[in-house]
Amino acid sequence: MNLLCAFLGALMGTLVGVLPGLGPVGAMSMLLPVTYGMPPTGAVIMLAGIYYGAQYGGSTTSILVNIPGESASVVTCLDGYQMARQGRAGAALGISAFGSFIAGTLGVLALSFLAPPLVEAALSFGPPEYFALMCLGLTVLTFLAHGSMLKALIIAILGLFVGTIGLDITTGMQRFTFGLPDLMEGVGLVQVAMGMFGIAEILSNIEKTMQLSIFETKLKGYFPNREDWKRSIGSILRGTVVGFFLGILPGGNAIIASFSSYAIEKRLSKRPDLFGTGVIEGVAAPESANNAASSGCFIPLMTLGIPSNVVMALLLGALMIHGLTPGPMLMVKKPDLFWGVICSMYIGNIMLLVLNLPLIPLWVKVLKIPYRILFPFILLFCLIGVYTVNNNVFDIYLTIFFGIVGYVMRKLDFEAAPFILAVVLGPMMEKAFRQSLIMSRGDFSTFVTRPIPAVIFGIATVLLILPMFTKTRQEKIAVLKDDTM
Amino acid sequence: MKKADQWSGLALAILAAGMIRAALGLPFGDIHKPGPGFFPLWLGVILGCMSIGLFVQTTLSKRSAPTIRNILEEDVRWSKVLLVLVALVLYAFLLDYIGFLVATFLLMIVLLRFIEPQSWKAVIGLALVGSAGSYLIFEVWMKLRLPKGFLGI
Numbered sequence: 001m002n003l004l005c006a007f008l009g010a011l012m013g014t015l016v017g018v019l020p021g022l023g024p025v026g027a028m029s030m031l032l033p034v035t036y037g038m039p040p041t042g043a044v045i046m047l048a049g050i051y052y053g054a055q056y057g058g059s060t061t062s063i064l065v066n067i068p069g070e071s072a073s074v075v076t077c078l079d080g081y082q083m084a085r086q087g088r089a090g091a092a093l094g095i096s097a098f099g100s101f102i103a104g105t106l107g108v109l110a111l112s113f114l115a116p117p118l119v120e121a122a123l124s125f126g127p128p129e130y131f132a133l134m135c136l137g138l139t140v141l142t143f144l145a146h147g148s149m150l151k152a153l154i155i156a157i158l159g160l161f162v163g164t165i166g167l168d169i170t171t172g173m174q175r176f177t178f179g180l181p182d183l184m185e186g187v188g189l190v191q192v193a194m195g196m197f198g199i200a201e202i203l204s205n206i207e208k209t210m211q212l213s214i215f216e217t218k219l220k221g222y223f224p225n226r227e228d229w230k231r232s233i234g235s236i237l238r239g240t241v242v243g244f245f246l247g248i249l250p251g252g253n254a255i256i257a258s259f260s261s262y263a264i265e266k267r268l269s270k271r272p273d274l275f276g277t278g279v280i281e282g283v284a285a286p287e288s289a290n291n292a293a294s295s296g297c298f299i300p301l302m303t304l305g306i307p308s309n310v311v312m313a314l315l316l317g318a319l320m321i322h323g324l325t326p327g328p329m330l331m332v333k334k335p336d337l338f339w340g341v342i343c344s345m346y347i348g349n350i351m352l353l354v355l356n357l358p359l360i361p362l363w364v365k366v367l368k369i370p371y372r373i374l375f376p377f378i379l380l381f382c383l384i385g386v387y388t389v390n391n392n393v394f395d396i397y398l399t400i401f402f403g404i405v406g407y408v409m410r411k412l413d414f415e416a417a418p419f420i421l422a423v424v425l426g427p428m429m430e431k432a433f434r435q436s437l438i439m440s441r442g443d444f445s446t447f448v449t450r451p452i453p454a455v456i457f458g459i460a461t462v463l464l465i466l467p468m469f470t471k472t473r474q475e476k477i478a479v480l481k482d483d484t485m
Numbered sequence: 486m487k488k489a490d491q492w493s494g495l496a497l498a499i500l501a502a503g504m505i506r507a508a509l510g511l512p513f514g515d516i517h518k519p520g521p522g523f524f525p526l527w528l529g530v531i532l533g534c535m536s537i538g539l540f541v542q543t544t545l546s547k548r549s550a551p552t553i554r555n556i557l558e559e560d561v562r563w564s565k566v567l568l569v570l571v572a573l574v575l576y577a578f579l580l581d582y583i584g585f586l587v588a589t590f591l592l593m594i595v596l597l598r599f600i601e602p603q604s605w606k607a608v609i610g611l612a613l614v615g616s617a618g619s620y621l622i623f624e625v626w627m628k629l630r631l632p633k634g635f636l637g638i
């Protein structure tokens with residue numbers, strides 16, 4: 001049963017990864033209702049499968065169409081498409097599948113060894129530690145956001161405020177509900193995510209006529225030759241390490257991982273000038289890094305219960321719908337869930353490798369479905385997904401509202417990711433904040449006298465101040481310029 | 486007052502003022518036991534400072550930035566965007582009256598025919614597949630309860 005969930009999840013994830021204009025976030029929120037009837041372990045396994053499946057699938061679109069199937073594959077376009085134009089599409093697809101497999105497997109291996117000791121440590125964390133960690137997560141996310149960091153921070157604060165809507169946790173008082181009983185439970189993550197990533201995405205896709213041209217090429221020889229292996233094995237391993245650690249970082253994600261590993265490879269390479277003209281390292285490194293990162297980011301969620309990016313936030317939402325609260329206690333109380341998910345990730349990675357290469361011709365056919373036919377179906381799935389969370393039409397209105405907000409934000413160059421993460425973290429942060437103050441009897445210094453929060457806040461402060469003095473952010477923006485979330 | 490970010494900053498500052506006002510209506514508690522209004526009030530204050538910061542920063546900056554007019558005059562098919570939004574709101578409104586199956590069929594027709602026009606044959610076919618298919622998957626197979634209208638479907 002769980003195997004089937006992993007299989008279906010990975011397959012759907014790949015499909016979604018292949019389709020441009022629909023990322024893992026949209027896919028996971030669309031398929032959330034499908035998991036309601038499942039046992040929690042099966043549900044999480046399936047959603048995780050969608051996530052790492054999407055990382056595999058994204059590369060196919062990048063290489064063949066030069067449009068990233070999802071945002072973590074943006075860099076793969078640079079060398080992957082060039083390789084396809086030189087008739088080496090097969091080798092590019094092959095190395096990205098093998099690289100993803102190696103990185104995915106090593107990432108899961110590291111996850112299974114690192115998680116238990118981290119849970120031990122996390123059990124001793126109190127509210128100030130949690131509050132500090134969540135602040136750091138949001139700060140890192142805004143630091144890495146493209147465009148102005150101030151604007152990203154503004155959006156994060158707005159998200160935190162939206163997170164406070166609903167009944168107050170300690171007093172049960174209604175806050176900012178405008179007298180609407182539908183808002184008493186608070187604003188749901190699914191509605192926000194679907195609005196900002198589903199509807200807003202579709203709106204900005206239909207505003208222009210969308211054209212895709214697939215590079216027609218003979219696809220053969222997925223197995224990279226010895227020369228290819230020699231060139232890329234180092235890149236794959238370095239990409240794995242970089243990706244995994246950037247994945248663990250609060251606020252880190254697969255997108256950042258793929259960009260960083262590409263930059264590192266280019267700097268280390270003996271032939272940096274050839275990057276961008278179709279070198280295999282340029283495909284191997286980012287594709288490995290984004291898969292390793294997608295295993296890495298399970299660590300903060302599973303051990304601390306803190307989601308480090310939007311995808312993990314959705315997974316948190318899924319767990320809570322099933323009545324589970326992630327965090328150290330979850331691993332102590334329900335170890336079968338954690339290890340079930342880990343096992344499924346090992347198997348899922350193997351399934352993806354075996355399945356994906358033979359299925360590439362099929363994915364190419366999928367790519368040929370025009371967007372004008374696709375988008376009504378995507379929209380429909382979004383609507384059904386939102387409705388079935390609570391069987392409430394109000395949620396559809398709310399999603400449309402956040403769709404409009406998300407669309408306007410895109411136009412004004414505000415990023416959606418910090419908002420969504422903040423909506424999830426908001427209630428948790430407020431709880432930790434209030435508990436900290438009650439524990440310390442109103443002494444704010446509790447956040448700086450305890451060692452762990454002090455260090456974490458130190459790092460966060462540096463990240464906040466740094467952009468004012470250095471040019472590193474400008475450089476980073478130059479690299480991330482054509483990144484689309 | 487030309488840059489879009491100046492307007493964003495102003496609008497956000499007004500929003501922040503509204504948030505502070507709303508938060509003040511809730512018990513603030515005190516520092517030993519923060520009440521429901523404590524956290525939102527601080528958020529409002531921080532947001533207010535930041536949006537004024539954004540306004541000032543954009544005003545002082547010599548770099549050129551997109552203006553509202555730039556954004557509006559972009560090559561965007563606003564009518565299509567608006568049409569999708571209206572269709573979605575109508576869909577939500579009609580769901581409880583005419584039921585999932587009929588409402589979805591109509592929505593699919595609008596989306597397939599009026600955004601990127603296709604032949605009526607394709608439109609009807611795909612709309613049927615979409616509405617009946619999702620009904621079978623979600624209502625019949627997965628037993629999720631989709632809204633029923635006066636027709637009972």
